[in-house]
Amino acid sequence: MNDFVTLNHGSGGKQSQDLIKNVFVKRFGIIEPLTDSALVWDSGKYLAFTTDAYVVDPLYFPGGNIGKLAVCGTVNDLAVSGAIPMYLTASFIIEEGLPMKDLIQITESMADEALNAKVKIVTGDTKVVERGKCDKLFITTSGTGFMNTGLEHISTGERIIKGDKLIINGPLGNHAIAVLGARNRLSFSTPVVSDCASLNHIIKKVLDRTEEVHFMRDLTRGGLASVLNELASMIKPGITVDEASIPVDDPVKGLCEMLGFDPLYLANEGKFLIVVGKGEEDKVLEILRSDPLGEKSEIIGDIVQGKNNRVILNTIAGGRRILDNLSGIQLPRIC
């Protein structure tokens, strides 16, 4: 392990996972596999409990701001765990000198998004640190919600079997590119807007109409590739995905080529992977596509025989390659 914490430790890639496992998990006695929310047993049912710190730079980006993100992100962590998001807390660490109008605007975005997601922000905390001791504003939200019955193990991958189909609810990379553009004041000919959105309603639509959801995870830090690699390490069968079927919007594709990024590793804030039982994929696709947050949903791959803890990508060029885990970081502070 490194002697010092580096930006790579916060990337969502392999070094993040090593830090979490080696420093936090064993000391806190957290039960693996690591999932988006902890499930705690509460007199007859499970309560999901999750937390995330938001340090996005800049505070505002096309499609949202740190406040909206702080609500969506925590709502989504609960929703993909199979829980119904209910209550949120919000802790603010503010740099002395932050314009009050920014704090108000960001707070209003949080309130709007909470209303939209039908969750309630019930309590919070405010700390102010001296100028230069934080970067304008950091927000940590935590959330709780009761589990939908029967979905207790949806985050662990243990429901997954050979033949299952992988679906994502739309094109990848928009959040990361939107933040990057805002940070560097890039002017894109076609504007890229963050996909930042609360996914609990679209997820509920699916859960209400099929019992064959075997796994869900939101595609945040580290993107689709990191989620697939985490999943591959958790399950017995293998994973194959078809590059040609993975939607990426043209402006994002163009910028990725220009800047040397791979959209499969880029963060999203309104996208999730859903793995469903064979035969259910068309129904689920239809449900997803009928929702504004899933219009461009696609089936992108399969759960296949033969585990080797690797994700195989059938490339557009017609070859096969391992879709590896990044060790470090593509972009820091995109969430």
Place this chain on the structure above:
Amino acid sequence: MNDFVTLNHGSGGKQSQDLIKNVFVKRFGIIEPLTDSALVWDSGKYLAFTTDAYVVDPLYFPGGNIGKLAVCGTVNDLAVSGAIPMYLTASFIIEEGLPMKDLIQITESMADEALNAKVKIVTGDTKVVERGKCDKLFITTSGTGFMNTGLEHISTGERIIKGDKLIINGPLGNHAIAVLGARNRLSFSTPVVSDCASLNHIIKKVLDRTEEVHFMRDLTRGGLASVLNELASMIKPGITVDEASIPVDDPVKGLCEMLGFDPLYLANEGKFLIVVGKGEEDKVLEILRSDPLGEKSEIIGDIVQGKNNRVILNTIAGGRRILDNLSGIQLPRIC
């Protein structure tokens, strides 16, 4: 309201309260009076839910570090609300370059304190920001726990009646002075050690033996004076406290005189105010004093007739004065 956020907005005094009320409470629709934990109704009982960000500077101080503080503080917010602390989450915002040994040592303190308090840290998050974008390490913990039956309104002050007695569990100001000393590398002739401790066990001892607990609150930012002023604004009767009965350790007293601080406004991290029904004070005092965290407990005042939203202090000199709310800050970043 100011155009910019200042350190005073994070002080726990009047400006903090104004910020919370004017910016957060009304937008989030949080129900007043503001208490340490939100209570959310959960199929037949109340779940308490709380969050706090910890930004203490320096990370280590006599008697603890930011990790121990982050566990104790959130445990105490739940305990004084009448809940049994059960599950905690921990979010880390780390400055690039933090020595790994510090992160490990602080994590171990969190694990030790969680074990001591009998709570479980169930999930977390890690973000790393560039050098100079935060001050070494900030930790936000959130916590949940079920309410002890019948204590749903203990934080609102509505159980308080004339004749009730005010008790605190020991001398004031040690945490703030210990942090200040560590920050400025002061060498005190008599070392002052933070009182940082989880209060849930001592509180449970009291709750197990009397039903006459009418109010509890931990004496953190803003100290005893701020808690008394908040309480005064919430309840119908008035509050009188006797300065002579309020314990302050000699080294703290000496340093306060030297530095111009009033110990009644200084932060504590292992002290709480408990208001009990008349006639129960001696029993409660005995229970508190039998615990290592309450050996120096004292009865410090009374709930009296005649509300004027003010706290009256009977001074050591024999006079009476209003114990006012501070507008701003005595010491920033003591928690």
